[in-house]
Amino acid sequence: MNPVFFIIEILPFLLQGLWMTIYVSFASFALGFLLAVLFAPLRIFTKEIADPPITAYVEVFRGTPVLVQLLFIYFGLPSLGIKLDPVLAGIVALGLNSAAYQSEIFRSALKAIPNEQVLAAESLGLSNIQIYRYVILPQALRVAVPSLINEIVALIKESSLVSIIGVAELTRRGEYLVAITFKPLEVFTAVALVYFIVCYTTSRLAKVVEKKFKIPGYRE
């Protein structure tokens, strides 16, 4: 059979897995984002208390392979009485890992906001939380947008790891097809192609978002 026809034939089956890929990557991005947005002000405003444990968290999750973290959560945690189903385990593992990276993204984005902005807000009588909410966070988010989009793209690719614990996403479905068709070259070409299209589209979309969020009048 013509390999092109073969790929077209298996595509519908693979695309069903694409939804799981997108679900896992965006859910873990959201989890990481929430944690990172929470960590950032804690690190700034309660420096002595919250900064050391958060820094330790970041170092541990960045200093160990995400695959090991995934295996730990799925196979290791049940021994401690925490049993998660594969999809949830995948989201938690990738999400906790992403929180570490996104936390660093926010840290450098927050650093990019000049201290004068804080002084101006203070001089008007805003509280620390109001300053974070209305002055710092909206500006830091804009600075962080390009890096955050990179993080989403990274997560889409990393989500292929959850195939190991049996989540039927894109890669897992590819493996399944190889097992029944014995055509790894064609199948994984198709799988790679789907990943590429999704990642490429995401980063193109990112440029649009970036433009939309740009501060008017800002020159680089």
Added chain:
Amino acid sequence: MAFLEIIDLVAGYDANIVIKGLSMKVEEGEKVVIIGPSGSGKSTLLKCIVRLVEPKSGKIFFKGVEVTSKDIDIRKIRQRTGFVFQNYNLFPHMTVLQNILLPLRVVKKMPKEEALKKALSVLEKVGMLEYKDAYPLQLSGGQQQRVAIARALAMDPELMLLDEPTSALDPELVDEVLDILRKVAKQGITLLIVTHELDFAEDVADRIIFMEDGKIVEEGPPHKLLYNPEKQRTKLFLRRILKRLHNKTINQEINSN
């Protein structure tokens, strides 16, 4: 009791002490201009009054309330004072109008309608009404500073602190800001202004203070301090500034011929 009283203030950054035991009083409605060489602590002095810089020691009283006390909520004081910065410090991600609405809404908890009315009226006062939907970075420095003044005015401050409001501006933009400040001065708000604009100081000030090396060297009514200072250091400083001004004028004349 004085409107604003500073007693034996010492302040600085880490080991670098900038204000070295300074005391002064300001009466209600008074316009005080502070002049002095850079690094003399003028800007730090203004910042200490609303604790944007924490004093190391000394006391500051604003209408009988000890600002420097650890027990007060400094935000309550900041709501009643306005601060204008050298670099305007508008919030770049918000429109001109949003910049003014933010403190009215979240600090003063003003209802929407009332806040909007207030914001539009102060923008009108500084001649920036037509730019209400522009973003700060789309404006010239002079326009940004006028908005910053409007933002401070919108809070109905009893005391306004202006830290070199025209120093960051191109020469041709200085006057538009000074004109607004002259108008503000006529309203009766107590003003404390750090500036190098001596003509403006002479027009507006009830009193001029000359500061050097973290201390007050000399103070007095504008006429006396600018034309007939007692201290040698004041004379030297004024001569330096006037010389620079003079050179600038000559250069301008040469260029225009």
